[in-house]
Amino acid sequence: MVSEQRFRRHVESSLDLRAILTGRRILSVSRRAKRIVLHLDNDAHLYIHLGMTGAVTLNPAREERHTHLVLTLGEHEGSGVCILAFSDPRRFGKLVYVPPGVAPDHDLGPEPLTLPARRLGRLLAHTRRPIKSALLDQTLIAGLGNIYVDEALFLARIHPLRLACSLGVVEVATLSRAIKTTLRRAIRHRGSTLRDYRDANGESGSFQKLHRVYDREGEKCRRCRTAIERIVLTGRSTHFCPACQKR
DNA sequence: GTCCATGTTCTTTA
DNA sequence: CTAAAGAACATGGA
Secondary structure, three states: OEEEEEOOOOOOOOOOHHHHHOOOOEEEEEEEOOEEEEEEOOOOEEEEEOOOOOEEEEOOOOOOOOEEEEEEEOOOOOOOOEEEEEEOOOOOOEEEEEOOOOOOOOOOOOOHHHOOHHHHHHHHHOOOOEHHHHHHOOOOOOOOOHHHHHHHHHHHOOOOOOEHHHOOHHHHHHHHHHHHHHHHHHHHOOOOOOOOOOOOOOOOOOHHHHOOOOOOOOOEOOOOOOEOEEEEEOOEEEEEOOOOOOO
C-alpha cells in the first residue's frame, strides 16, 4: 500500500506520480532487461531504468544530494513502513508509467539468459551490423550492456567487428553460452562497480575485478598476454584481445 | 580548461 | 528500407 509520498522531482516531468500511485498497491516487483518493473493493482506498470548512475535504495541512512524521488510505502503484513529512494547523479535514469493494456516490455527483445542458441542465431542472421552493435540493440536482445557484450565476445573469442550475419552455427552456440556465463558470473559477483554502481543495500559489486577486457586497454590478455585493444564502435568503448578474437 | 563515462533516443547521413 | 554516426541528455571525476 502506498500511504504517503514526498516527491522531490518527477523524473519524467509530465508524470503526476502522486495521482498515479495514491491508494495503489504494488502487486509485484520484477526485472525485465534493464528495467525494474512495478506491477500495480490497476494493471498499470511503473518501471525504473537506472541509466548509468541511478540507484534504488531501501531505507537509506541519509538522503543524498541527487535523490529525485522518495516513496513511503505503507505497512504490509506487519513489515512496517519502508522508504524507497531513487537517486541518480547524472540523471540518465528514468521512471516510466505504462498504462493498463500496454505491456511494459513491448519495445524489448527476448531475455538473453533464456534465449535458445537457435533463436539467437535467427535474430543475428538477418542483420549486417557488427556483432557488438547487434548485441547492444535492446529491440533485438534486451538486457546486455556495454561491459557484458565486450566480456561475452572475449569469452566466445569473436571479434566485435564481425558482421552478425557472418557467424556460423558453432560460433553462435559458443556466443550464446558465453553470454549466459558472463551474465551469471556478473550476477554472482553483484555487478561491476567502476565508479558509481551500488545495489539496493548500498553495496558495491566486484565483477570489475574479473573483467577480461573491459577497461583493460594496454594491459595483458589473461589468456595469451597480448595487449588489450580499445576501439570506438557505435559510439561505445569496445575492448578486445586482437590475438584471441580474430576478424 | 579537457576528455571520458555501466544508457537511450533522436536526427542526420549514406 | 537499413544502419552508421553523431549529438543530446546531466553531472562528476581524472
